[in-house]
Amino acid sequence: xxxxxxxxxxxxxxxxxxxxxxxxxxxxxxxxxxxxxxxxxxxxxxxxxxxxxxxxxxxxxxxxxxxxxxxxxxxxxxxxxxxxxxxxxxxxxxxxxxxxxxxxxxxxxxxxxxxxxxxxxxxxxxxxxxxxxxxxxxxxxxxxxxxxxxxxxxxxxxxxxxxxxxxxxxxxxxxxxxxxxxxxxxxxxxxxxxxxxxxxxxxxxxxxxxxxxxxxxxxxxxxxxxxxxxxxxxxxxxxxxxxxxxxxxxxxxxxxxxxxxxxxxxxxxxxxxxxxxxxxxxxxxxxxxxxxxxxxxxxxxxxxxxxxxxxxxxxxxxxxxxxxxxxxxxxxxxxxxxxxxxxxxxxxxxxxxxxxxxxxxxxxxxxxxxxxxxxxxxxxxxxxxxxxxxxxxxxxxxxxxxxxxxxxxxxxxxxxxxxxxxxxxxxxx
Amino acid sequence: xxxxxxxxxxxxxxxxxxxxxxxxxxxxxxxxxxxxxxxxxxxxxxxxxxxxxxxxxxxxxxxxxxxxxxxxxxxxxxxxxxxxxxxxxxxxxxxxxxxxxxxxxxxxxxxxxxxxxxxxxxxxxxxxxxxxxxxxxxxxxxxxxxxxxxxxxxxxxxxxxxxxxxxxxxxxxxxxxxxxxxxxxxxxxxxxxxxxxxxxxxxxxxxxxxxxxxxxxxxxxxxxxxxxxxxxxxxxxxxxxxxxxxxxxxxxxxxxxxxxxxxxxxxxxxxxxxxxxxxxxxxxxxxxxxxxxxxxxxxxxxxxxx
Numbered sequence: 001x002x003x004x005x006x007x008x009x010x011x012x013x014x015x016x017x018x019x020x021x022x023x024x025x026x027x028x029x030x031x032x033x034x035x036x037x038x039x040x041x042x043x044x045x046x047x048x049x050x051x052x053x054x055x056x057x058x059x060x061x062x063x064x065x066x067x068x069x070x071x072x073x074x075x076x077x078x079x080x081x082x083x084x085x086x087x088x089x090x091x092x093x094x095x096x097x098x099x100x101x102x103x104x105x106x107x108x109x110x111x112x113x114x115x116x117x118x119x120x121x122x123x124x125x126x127x128x129x130x131x132x133x134x135x136x137x138x139x140x141x142x143x144x145x146x147x148x149x150x151x152x153x154x155x156x157x158x159x160x161x162x163x164x165x166x167x168x169x170x171x172x173x174x175x176x177x178x179x180x181x182x183x184x185x186x187x188x189x190x191x192x193x194x195x196x197x198x199x200x201x202x203x204x205x206x207x208x209x210x211x212x213x214x215x216x217x218x219x220x221x222x223x224x225x226x227x228x229x230x231x232x233x234x235x236x237x238x239x240x241x242x243x244x245x246x247x248x249x250x251x252x253x254x255x256x257x258x259x260x261x262x263x264x265x266x267x268x269x270x271x272x273x274x275x276x277x278x279x280x281x282x283x284x285x286x287x288x289x290x291x292x293x294x295x296x297x298x299x300x301x302x303x304x305x306x307x308x309x310x311x312x313x314x315x316x317x318x319x320x321x322x323x324x325x326x327x328x329x330x331x332x333x334x335x336x337x338x339x340x341x342x343x344x345x346x347x348x349x350x351x352x353x354x355x356x357x358x359x360x361x362x363x364x365x366x367x368x369x370x371x372x373x374x375x376x377x378x379x380x381x382x383x384x385x386x387x388x389x390x391x392x393x394x395x396x397x398x399x400x401x402x403x404x405x406x407x408x409x410x411x412x413x414x415x416x417x418x419x420x421x422x423x424x425x426x427x428x429x
Numbered sequence: 430x431x432x433x434x435x436x437x438x439x440x441x442x443x444x445x446x447x448x449x450x451x452x453x454x455x456x457x458x459x460x461x462x463x464x465x466x467x468x469x470x471x472x473x474x475x476x477x478x479x480x481x482x483x484x485x486x487x488x489x490x491x492x493x494x495x496x497x498x499x500x501x502x503x504x505x506x507x508x509x510x511x512x513x514x515x516x517x518x519x520x521x522x523x524x525x526x527x528x529x530x531x532x533x534x535x536x537x538x539x540x541x542x543x544x545x546x547x548x549x550x551x552x553x554x555x556x557x558x559x560x561x562x563x564x565x566x567x568x569x570x571x572x573x574x575x576x577x578x579x580x581x582x583x584x585x586x587x588x589x590x591x592x593x594x595x596x597x598x599x600x601x602x603x604x605x606x607x608x609x610x611x612x613x614x615x616x617x618x619x620x621x622x623x624x625x626x627x628x629x630x631x632x633x634x635x636x637x638x639x640x641x642x643x644x645x646x647x648x649x650x651x652x653x654x655x656x657x658x659x660x661x662x663x664x665x666x667x668x669x670x671x672x673x674x675x676x677x678x679x680x681x682x683x684x685x686x687x688x689x690x691x692x693x694x695x696x697x698x699x700x701x702x703x704x705x706x707x708x709x710x711x712x713x714x715x716x717x718x719x720x721x722x723x724x725x726x727x728x729x730x731x732x733x734x735x
Contacts (some may be wrong), residue, residue, distance in 0.1 A: 055661070056560060187705050214705035220656040220665055223439045223586070224700025224707060230580050231432065247562050248657045255583045255655075256574045276561045314559040 041084040042077075042342060042429060044069065044329070045110030047100055047125050047136075052092025053217065053243035054117035057272040057321045061115050061140050062087060064318070064325025067309050068333070078333045079340070086110055090121050092243075097121035101128035101136075110134070111342060111429020114328050117243075117270075117321065119143030119190040126155040133344050133425030135351075137328040140321050142268055143190040144197050147375030148412025153419040154344070156351055157375040158328045159320075162194025162240065163201075163409035165267045165287030168380045168402045170201040170238075173285070177263040178235030183212040184225055184249075186241050191215075194240035194267045200411060210234055215241055215249075222249045226256060238265045239284075246273050250281040259283025269383070271319020274395060282385035282395060289378060290323040290363065291396050298362045317393040327361065331369075342429040345421055364401045373416045377404035433701060435580045440697020441690065442590040446652060448689035449593040450666050451673040452600055452682075453644030459680030460617040460637045464536070466543040467524060468645050468670055469663025470550035471517045475646020476565065476653040476662065477558050479513035483566055486558070503568040514646035520550075521642020525635050547663070554660040563658040565650075589651045596647065597686055604682065613637055617680060672711055676718050678728020687726055 046065055049058030069083045077083055086108045090097040097116070104110040105128065113129055113136040116122035122141040129136035130152040138146055138157045142165075147157040174181075181202055185195040191214075199209055211232050213225050229237060241249050246266075253259050264284025274282055292303050306318040318326075335350035336342055353371035358379070361367050367378035379401050386397040454468045465471075481487055483505045488494040497505075524546055531538035571588040574581045604610035616623045616633050624630045653662060673692055677684030695710040706713075718726065 051661070056562070056659070059560060216705060216708040218665070218708065221443060221696070223443070223583070224436060224697060225704060227435045227439060227580060228701065228704075231435075244657070244659065247659070248655075251564075251657050252583070252655065255572070255585060256581050258581065273562075276563060278564055314561050 039081075041082040042079075042112070042336070043108065043110045044083060044085045044332075045101070045104035045108060045113045046085050046087040046115050047090050047097060047104070047113050047121075048087065048115040048325075049092045049117055049121070050087075050089035052118075053245070054092045057117045057140065057243065057270055058090070058092070058115070060272050060315065060319060060321040061117060061325040063306075063310060063313070064322040064327075065114055065139075065329045067306065067322075068326045068329035070309065071305075072329070072333050078336050079342070081342075083333065090116070090125070092118050092121060094118075094120040094124040098124040098128055101125040105129070105132045105134050111344075111427075112332060113137070114332065115139050115325065116141045118188075119146055119193070120188060122146055123150045123189070126150065126152050129154045130419065130424070133427060134429075135332070135344055135347055137332055139324045139328045140270075141190065143193040144409055144412040145189060145193050145415075147370070147373040147416060148193075148409070149415040151373055151416035151418060153348060153374075153421065153424045155374055156328075156369060157373075158324050158331075159376075160268065160287065160289050160378060160380050160407075161197075161375065161409055161412070162190065162267050163197035163412060164380050164407040166194065166198045166201050166238075167407040167409075168287055168382050168400070169265050169285060170198060170207070171205045173236050173263065173265050174202070174205050174207045179207040180210050180233075180235045181207050182210055182229060182232055182234035182237050182262075184229075184237060184239040184241055185212055185214050186245060187214040187216050190242060191240045195238075197409070197411070198238050198240075198267075207236075215245065217245065219245050220248045222252045225249075226252065226258060229258070229262070234262050236263045236265055237284075238267070240267045242270075243273060247277065250274070250277060250283070253283060254278070254281045268320075269396075270321050272315070272321050275315050275319065275393075279385050279387065279389070279395065285382055285384050285399065288320050288381050288383055288396070290320045291381065291383065291398055292317040292319065293390075293394055293396075294362065294364075294398070296362050296364070297359055302362060323362075331356065343426065344429065345424065345426050348421075348424075365403050367404060370413070372418070373413045374418070375409070377408060379404060380407045433698070434578070435582075436697045436701035437694065438577075438582075438697075439700070440694035442586055442693070443697060444690035444693020445590040445593040445597075446648075446655075447669055447673055447693050448686045449589075449596055449651060450645075450648045451670045451677075451685045451689050452597065453641035453648070454670045455674045455677070455680060455682065455685040456600075456613075456644065457638060457641035458674060459682075460613055461634055462536070463528060463539045463543070463638075464671070465524075465638075465641070466540060466667060467546040467550060468543075468641075469665070469667035470547045470554075471521055471524075471642045471645040471663070472649035472652070472666055473554060473658075473660070473663035474520055474550060474649070475513040475517035475643075476649035476658055477513075477554055477563075478516040478646070479509035479650040479653075480558070480563055480565055480658060482509040482512050501568075502566060503570065506566075506568050509565075510647070510650055513650040514643040517646025517649070518639040518643030521645070522635055522639040524642070525638035528638075529631075547667075551660050551663065558660070560660060565654050565658055567654050583655075585654055589655065592651055596644070600644070601682065609636075669711065672715055674725075676715055676725055678725030680729065681725070681727040684725055684727030 048062040088100045117140045119141040122138040142159045142161045144161045144163045185191040266286035269286035339346040339350040354369045356367045363379040365379045382399045383396040485494045485497045673688045677688030692711045695714045699710040700707045
């Protein structure tokens with residue numbers, strides 16, 4: 001027979017402990033009301049790289065977000081609440097991204113996460129965010145998998161992806177420079193996915209890959225790859241090389257005078273990766289989502305606001321990475337306003353399918369947040385080096401702009417299976 | 430089947446560049462038994478000082494700057510080759526003064542101090558020269574490309590490799606044919622005996638550290654037109670430099686040079702046939718060599734092996 005005595009004191013103690021635990025642990029459906037009331041600020045976790053391969057781009061990404069937050073606070077915040085941000089360096093490393101996301105959610109009590117350049121980092125952050133139901137905006141990483149097989153209900157992808165850029169370029173490049181292509185591919189998720197998209201398009205339009213050279217991340221010497229290019233003699237080189245690797249490659253190609261022949265197609269050219277380089281380093285045709293000298297309403301004012309807010313920044317004109325960071329926060333805060341609440345599910349629904357007028361986006365065509373994949377379908381620009389620059393920063397000559405529907409990534413969309421709403425934890429941020 | 434010869438030439442030139450990077454590192458490790466993790470930062474400092482000399486970045490808007498920039502680029506480049514390493518050498522001496530309290534203590538102290546110094550230098554570079562990509566302009570005579578056996582090669586890469594050969598020969602002659610070199614070598618072999626003979630060991634260490642740092646700075650000036658110039662450029666070279674001196678045998682001059690050539694060839698050959706393995710190849714080489722010879726190619730025999 002048990003000798004345990006159940007006293008009134010023990011029952012009261014157990015009840016108190018149970019209540020305390022239930023406040024934090026359950027029921028999971030709606031259990032984390034972090035910032036009740038209008039008085040507490042909305043906290044955004046900025047997951048931008050401050051070191052590693054994408055440190056430079058990460059700094060621009062963060063500057064874009066900070067400008068959008070600053071402007072929102074000047075207008076009185078959102079739903080009467082000020083916006084606060086916490087930034088922790090994700091070090092261009094997936095494991096760090098995961099750790100940072102976990103810390104921002106569980107310790108820093110961030111209700112939203114925004115930022116990324118490296119696709120591996122973005123994927124790691126989004127897995128943690130989905131676990132907690134925290135909305136995460138991938139600002140600048142452009143692997144097709146981000147809104148494809150790695151899509152999540154909480155994740156929204158604001159950059160164009162490798163397929164979008166390849167679709168804008170591949171068909172016309174085959175017609176102009178021939179079917180024999182060589183791929184230089186950064187040996188990580190973005191490089192592989194972008195190369196896969198290019199291969200699929202080559203197959204569709206009658207081109208062929210005569211060789212693919214995998215370039216390890218952190219490569220500083222591209223001589224081996226460039227010797228192989230000379231030996232294989234392709235008509236076109238499609239390069240999916242990012243960050244510092246790409247800067248080194250551009251300098252070495254320019255030094256060898258190989259920028260004009262064969263033809264170079266670079267998936268996307270981030271502004272931060274070429275800013276400050278001589279114009280002969282900007283060979284080939286490349287994609288972008290925005291340029292600071294687009295002749296569109298609002299662009300000049302946007303540039304002026306950037307220059308006023310960052311008078312000391314060496315980069316005197318904003319680029320696509322800054323632009324995506326800015327637009328991500330602006331659209332997130334807009335969605336909170338439209339939803340009238342910081343409840344994550346309500347904000348997700350306000351973002352899904354949201355149409356953004358071309359004028360607001362400072363692009364040529366209206367953009368939409370695809371409700372099925374959460375990727376922003378937007379204008380894709382093709383550009384090359386500007387040999388008749390109007391000013392020092394006028395590096396790009398915009399060659400064309402493609403409509404969002406013409407460059408839509410339909411293959412990745414088939415692989416995206418968003419988690420149902422009721423499988424996504426719900427809370428008010 | 431692709432022609433291997435251009436890749437062998439590429440591997441050899443790369444190896445010579447690696448040797449230049451490892452030279453200062455091996456000197457400091459050999460004489461002072463300090464693993465200088467700030468070697469990459471001194472490499473970067475040399476390159477940034479050279480940038481200031483060539484582009485006049487601090488004073489370009491002054492009348493002196495205008496006069497300076499009117500000088501021929503070739504002259505400014507030659508001055509940068511002297512001033513960049515000299516200033517990196519002075520920074521190295523400063524670092525050596527900071528290291529002194531760690532002498533006689535476990536090696537971890539020196540390791541941590543130089544690691545901290547590397548972080549400080551990188552941040553200083555960001556503050557002084559900015560975070561963006563910079564470009565070290567080159568004189569026309571050593572820029573551009575040339576054809577060799579139907580393949581395009583970079584003129585500057587061959588210039589840099591030739592420069593490495595000259596630098597390696599000069600350092601070797603200095604160590605082997607001068608009395609200062611003899612003292613440095615003796616200091617590496619038996620520092621107590623050198624002190625007993627009346628040489629100022631503290632001064633010797635200061636000069637060796639400064640010399641090693643200047644060599645790092647020289648490597649920086651020579652390498653960045655190929656690899657590009659950004660604040661963390663030094664991080665890219667610390668691991669290959671460390672790996673080379675371990676393969677060559679810690680403290681061995683010719684061991685470092687041979688190891689650098691082997692690493693260059695390994696990267697060049699794998700780059701031809703299995704590019705994805707090109708970075709990995711130097712680590713595999715390290716495992717293969719240390720597996721058979723734990724003290725490296727020309728490393729001194731350890732007391733435990735007697």
